[in-house]
Amino acid sequence: MKNIYKILIALVVLVSSVELTKAQSHYLTPWPGATHTYNFADVAGGNVTNWWVATSTDGLTKAVHGTDYTFVTAGYDGTDDRLEGIGVASVQLTWGASVSPGTDYYVFLEVKDASGCINLKAGKVTIVNTVFNALALDVTTATGNAYGTIPSGDPSLLASTCPDDVVSPVSNDGGYDIGSTQLVFRVERENSMNGWQFEYELSEDADKAFAVTNVTVKDPADALIVSQDNTKTGVVTGIASVNNYVVVYVTVTNQQDVVLDLDFDLLTAGNNTKDSAGAIDNGAGADDKAQHQIKPMPVINGFSGS
Amino acid sequence: MQINTVYKTLMTFVIIILSLASASGQGAYTVVLNSKIKYEVTANADVQTYEWKVYTNTDLDLEADALTECSLTTIAGEPNAIHVEWLKDGTYYLTLSATGLNGCTNKKAWKYTVVSTPTIVFQDITSSDCADGVDEFAAITVAELSAGIALAASQYPLTVDYQVTIGGTTTNHSANVAYGDQLLKIEGITEDISNDKTYTIKITETKTKFGGVIQLGSEITHTRTIYALPTMSTINIK
Numbered sequence: 001m002k003n004i005y006k007i008l009i010a011l012v013v014l015v016s017s018v019e020l021t022k023a024q025s026h027y028l029t030p031w032p033g034a035t036h037t038y039n040f041a042d043v044a045g046g047n048v049t050n051w052w053v054a055t056s057t058d059g060l061t062k063a064v065h066g067t068d069y070t071f072v073t074a075g076y077d078g079t080d081d082r083l084e085g086i087g088v089a090s091v092q093l094t095w096g097a098s099v100s101p102g103t104d105y106y107v108f109l110e111v112k113d114a115s116g117c118i119n120l121k122a123g124k125v126t127i128v129n130t131v132f133n134a135l136a137l138d139v140t141t142a143t144g145n146a147y148g149t150i151p152s153g154d155p156s157l158l159a160s161t162c163p164d165d166v167v168s169p170v171s172n173d174g175g176y177d178i179g180s181t182q183l184v185f186r187v188e189r190e191n192s193m194n195g196w197q198f199e200y201e202l203s204e205d206a207d208k209a210f211a212v213t214n215v216t217v218k219d220p221a222d223a224l225i226v227s228q229d230n231t232k233t234g235v236v237t238g239i240a241s242v243n244n245y246v247v248v249y250v251t252v253t254n255q256q257d258v259v260l261d262l263d264f265d266l267l268t269a270g271n272n273t274k275d276s277a278g279a280i281d282n283g284a285g286a287d288d289k290a291q292h293q294i295k296p297m298p299v300i301n302g303f304s305g306s
Numbered sequence: 307m308q309i310n311t312v313y314k315t316l317m318t319f320v321i322i323i324l325s326l327a328s329a330s331g332q333g334a335y336t337v338v339l340n341s342k343i344k345y346e347v348t349a350n351a352d353v354q355t356y357e358w359k360v361y362t363n364t365d366l367d368l369e370a371d372a373l374t375e376c377s378l379t380t381i382a383g384e385p386n387a388i389h390v391e392w393l394k395d396g397t398y399y400l401t402l403s404a405t406g407l408n409g410c411t412n413k414k415a416w417k418y419t420v421v422s423t424p425t426i427v428f429q430d431i432t433s434s435d436c437a438d439g440v441d442e443f444a445a446i447t448v449a450e451l452s453a454g455i456a457l458a459a460s461q462y463p464l465t466v467d468y469q470v471t472i473g474g475t476t477t478n479h480s481a482n483v484a485y486g487d488q489l490l491k492i493e494g495i496t497e498d499i500s501n502d503k504t505y506t507i508k509i510t511e512t513k514t515k516f517g518g519v520i521q522l523g524s525e526i527t528h529t530r531t532i533y534a535l536p537t538m539s540t541i542n543i544k
Binding site (some may be wrong): 162163165166169170171172173176256257295296297298299300301302303304305306 | 344352409412413
């Protein structure tokens, strides 16, 4: 008996492997689709360890592996419906994307020592609602990979910039091209670990005329998600669950002597800004809008020779 | 046969259209060598600095040589204007970068072709008149950009220097030629009702409105003969 008690299993200790910035998924209150690590301290190295997740407090009614949860750590045995190993004190698992908020699960660890004595302990886990949120940021004056590391409201980001250079200034040989200016916005998601999508619209504060020749969306690794020509609105779908943000490159045709106060808005009315579990953007409003001003390019006209 | 006729007619139209296009192609962007032209854009109070340059390539990164190709002279009080003297045949890009008080820059460029091909000749190399008490005479000139293409109206008036020679005596004169009538008014001719006189008129130099040099063609000498009036006996009336 003493041996049994010697095989003490301490309480669950922390651990969270996700990297969201706000209202994170917690290992005891995870979001659907979240991945967390669960461990118990003081598990003797040579003992047999068996892990599983149950829906009942006695551990007898097991949750469905592959649907309710999936072990990331290797060692799952389908026959016994548990992760089996020696001295495995820590496991990582991913909660199902469709598990219902409010549902309780129990992460069980059974430890058996060389004498055949068994201890059993579990941690209660409650799935919580994600309250998916999407937000837009102007990162036009950030550079390169910094698009992904700039926090919201970074004062180093300029809210207004000059137009980019004229591309082909020769105005009397048919090839004149006033050029275009690239604006860069970052769209982030919060409170969800699922795949997601968003709908956007570009507009000008005073309804001034402007032309958008291209909108390109890339993931944090600079891989293309979608490229759309000559449109000011669009729905960007299929953003992988691993991406907490995407970068949106907007190409706006230059104009002479025009101030453009451009808005990049995430739209919620059509329910197209949501995660793959169907959670709609909470529509908080202010964080769905990013703005950038293109300053006026000075006029050159009235050219003559005498 | 009818189809052939149609084709011929169409071809004729095409040729005419191409000719017109070619003729109009010189426009204001063809410059006669040695022209010195003031270029300007509308002054803009929002602009802080104007930067004029002339490049020799479409990438606008090879500047024309100031001594041999193109000389730029700024104009005091008019930063929105520049004097350009075109010194060598070729294609150039006059470029203006204007930077506003807000720090933003605009750029425009204009392609120019500098040519030394224009020529001037007399339309006719001889003419004659009777001594009729009117000394005035004007000869029609023909100025061409190149063979068969008239020099553009924007190059006029031309300043034509010429010499009038008679009996070993030469005098120098100068006159303007307007685009409309192409007439070179000749001075230095004096009628003589008693003797035939033959004047030789020779163009020595021609410049465009901008100082561009017009080459002298093969027929720059015009012979003007003034015939004496026939002799008559004195009429006696009784």
